[in-house]
Amino acid sequence: MKDSLVKALAFFLSVMLVLALLPSAFAAFAEQPGDYTGGSIDPATGEPIDPQPHTHTGGTATCHTKAVCEVCGEDYGDYDSANHDGIEQAWSSDKDGHWHLCTGCQLKVGEQAHTLGWCIKTPATEDTDGLKAEYCTVCGYETGKTEVIPATGPVTIGDVNGDKLINNQDLTMLFQSVSGMNVTANEKASDVNGDKTVNNQDIARLFRYLTGWVNSLN
Ligand SMILES: [Zn+2]
Ligand SMILES: [Zn+2]
Ligand SMILES: [Zn+2]
Secondary structure, eight states: OOHHHHHHHHHHHHHHHHHHHHHHHHHHHHOOOOOSOOOOOOOTTSSSSSSSEEEOOOOOSSSSSSSEEETOOOOESOOOSSSSBBBOOOOOOSSSSSEEEEETTTTTEEEEEEEEEEEEEOOOSSSOOEEEEEEETTOOOOOEEEEOOOOOOOTTTTOOSSOOOOHHHHHHHHHHHTTOOOOOOOOOHHHHTTTOOOOOHHHHHHHHHHHHSSSSSO
């Protein structure tokens, strides 16, 4: 009789113990990532640095770093794949397109197809052919495709575009050429006033000739 009373009491106590532990077991189970309940431990002292329970807050996540909590200094949450940190200024490219590499996450940012145009490798002269190469006007990638620019033949001063006429189209191309645009202006024909340089004075001279202010180009 006394023996069974002890057994009943032991059973009762173990049930009570399980019931007492259950809430904390559930709390641990229900804890969400980012919920901060204990404070971080100072490795030097073993003491909690911030014993106040709180939910992590503030900070900014990037593509390769998590947000840092403004309360406790721990990082939390997910990376932000849209907030790239480490985008290279220079273009990267292959035969299909160009992009800026993010060194933070190694993703291609702003990937686009090439915008193809031609650049002059060697300008044509009166008696030698020139060469132009196909390239991307955005990133500078060269496709490897080239074309010969035929020798101009005898050059007429003022005939900047080499169409054997001297008109407003030459003035336009000369203006574009002096402005640094990538046009196929003939160097010799562009030196309208014959001073060995191509500049605004040549534009002015050609303009005056075309509008009839002066009768000769130089
Ligand atoms: Zn925190
Ligand atoms: Zn990134
Ligand atoms: Zn490109």
